[in-house]
Amino acid sequence: MKRRDFLKSSMLTVAGLTGPGFLARSAEAAIGKGKILVVIQLSGGNDGLNTLIPYSNGAYYAARPTIAIEKKNVLTLSSDVGLHPSLKPLMKFWDDGKLGLIQGVGYPNPNRSHFESMAIWHTADPSAREHDGWIGRIAEKYGDPFCATNFGGTTPLALRGADMILPSISSIDSFQLKIAPEAKGALDVMLGSNLSGRAETIRNATKQMFSNIDSVQKGVSKYKPGAAYPDENLAESLRDIARLIAADVGPRVFYTSQGGYDTHAGQPEDQAALLETLSASITAFMADLEKQGRADDVMIVGFSEFGRRLAENASAGTDHGKASMMFTIGNSVKGGLYGAQPDLEKLNDGDPVMTTDFRQVYATALDGWLNVSSRDILGAAFKNIPFIR
Secondary structure, three states: OOHHHHHHHHOOOEOOEOOOHHHHOOOOOOOOOOOEEEEEEEOOOOOHHHOEEOOOOHHHHHHOOOOOOOHHHOEEOOOOOEEOHHHHHHHHHHHOOOEEEEEEEEOOOOOOOHHHHHHHHHHOOOOOOOOOOHHHHHHHHHOOOOOEEEEOOOOOHHHEOOOOEOOEEOOOOOOOOOOOHHHHHHHHHHHOOOOOHHHHHHHHHHHHHHHHHHHHHHHHHOOOOOOOOOOOHHHHHHHHHHHHHHHOOOOOEEEEEEOOOOOOOOHHHHHHHHHHHHHHHHHHHHHHHHHHOOHHHEEEEEEEOOOEOOOOOOOOOOOEOOOEEEEEEOOOEOOEEEOOOOOOOOOEOOEOOOOEEHHHHHHHHHHHHHOOOHHHHHOOOOOOOOOEO
């Protein structure tokens, strides 16, 4: 039996025994040890114009008389754009040349629906023909369902392949391997028996899983945080990711998210708090990785499903828009501004028009960081953006 067929049929569910995929990794990872990609999803549609601010543009201030970020508060990056003041902790990465900011990111024929737009980002397919995720396709390509893990409640579409669903866990501390009482006796008999064929394959996989559980527990137990993390969900997920990276037992791709960015009302206060949490969590995570000696191996990429409209609404907020921005952070990131800022005088139904296809960012991370063919994963060639050293 081929490994792919075995994984499709069993997915390491044996006599009622299940576990997160990273605990059952084969001894030989399909994607070799080395570079790690951490994807952070800003759920709800982050307002890119109040994150990467075109502070020299009069049209920005004219359209947002009450919610625009005052010029005096903008963290200046160039003569035209700057960061939201809540992102001040990230200025260290900018000053060190380790923060890349991609402007005007979107896709052709944009969709303002949360569900539809997020599906496009997850499948990397604006045509909506694909039904599996772009990270799931990496697992399919290498026949390795354990190459990526999501930290969150439900596995997102991005980590769902045609034949496999990649693992998702809420936290390392809350994870327990549970064996149904009625299955324990049968499991013990199976592990102690001499079997053949598929049954032997399952027995060996189960024994390997128990062995890897022990290795994970020993590795994670040695972890000592190298930074103080905020008491926030995103920070807790990033700390767990750091623990697995430090233990050297984790996947090559980690995925997590931060919700709350659908700022139809009261945006100034809400977005400021969200961005403060984001920047503090990332700063702690990167400091922790430095302490663990793994910072050179990690690159962060952050995105949101769409941006917001140029004009503010009557509730001190903004409504669903189109083009936004992305960011990438890491020791191997070539810091700077990439792509072109959207022309605020030439809108599409009130929205800034994209200047950079998000699949270019994915392609760069695949080709230049994970050493995976982006054409194979994305189904077409996309010009890389030179944000990797």
